[in-house]
Amino acid sequence: MSELLNVYTMNEISLNNRVVMAPMTRSRAYNLVPTDSMVTYYRQRATAGLIVSEGSPVSMEGRGQAYTPGIYTDEQIEGWKKVTEAVHRQGGKIFIQLWHVGRSSHIAHQPDGQAPVSSVSRIAEGCTTHIPGDNYQSVRAFHSQPRALTTDEIPRVTQDFVKAAKNAI
Ligand SMILES: Cc1cc2nc3c(=O)[nH]c(=O)nc-3n(C[C@H](O)[C@H](O)[C@H](O)COP(=O)(O)O)c2cc1C
Numbered sequence: 001m002s003e004l005l006n007v008y009t010m011n012e013i014s015l016n017n018r019v020v021m022a023p024m025t026r027s028r029a030y031n032l033v034p035t036d037s038m039v040t041y042y043r044q045r046a047t048a049g050l051i052v053s054e055g056s057p058v059s060m061e062g063r064g065q066a067y068t069p070g071i072y073t074d075e076q077i078e079g080w081k082k083v084t085e086a087v088h089r090q091g092g093k094i095f096i097q098l099w100h101v102g103r104s105s106h107i108a109h110q111p112d113g114q115a116p117v118s119s120v121s122r123i124a125e126g127c128t129t130h131i132p133g134d135n136y137q138s139v140r141a142f143h144s145q146p147r148a149l150t151t152d153e154i155p156r157v158t159q160d161f162v163k164a165a166k167n168a169i
Pocket residue numbers: 022023024025026053054055097
């Protein structure tokens with residue numbers, strides 16, 4: 001039998017096989033919360049040894065793509081629970097990919113339409129993302145002008161990742 005299909009023990013986590021699904025943004029969230037469509041999507045792929053979820057914003061400020069499922073509100077946690085329960089029921093394992101997009105964003109995604117935050121205040125020239133459009137169709141848009149985070153703001157972003165990781169667990 002192929003090694004690929006053998007059990008793999010990763011610290012305390014035992015994977016049914018060595019197939020790992022890469023993180024892929026699917027834009028199936030509704031009001032930024034995981035949906036039943038996502039439950040179906042991940043359940044159908046749960047025979048992989050390990051799934052790495054689509055990028056999941058750790059905060060509103062970390063958002064940069066339309067219809068992506070966050071992991072910073074209670075409602076989002078409840079939505080993700082349905083996904084993880086479905087995967088576990090099939091014997092699969094799933095890790096979340098925590099996401100802060102930095103300057104790869106648009107003011108439509110940001111709290112109060114503020115500038116996206118980044119390590120620099122230079123725009124990524126010519127780069128685009130998707131913003132919500134009519135009838136849940138996304139629309140392509142150029143990145144917005146970012147602002148550079150100040151050093152004293154960095155602990156806040158770090159804490160967003162800590163909280164998101166705890167939420168995921
Ligand atoms: C539709 C789609 C969505 C993706 N979304 C993400 C994502 O959310 N996070 C990420 O790190 N990579 C994302 N990727 C990149 C994939 O995880 C992967 O690295 C890429 O497809 C190259 O894989 P390969 O080197 O096996 O060909 C995405 C790729 C595709 C095709």
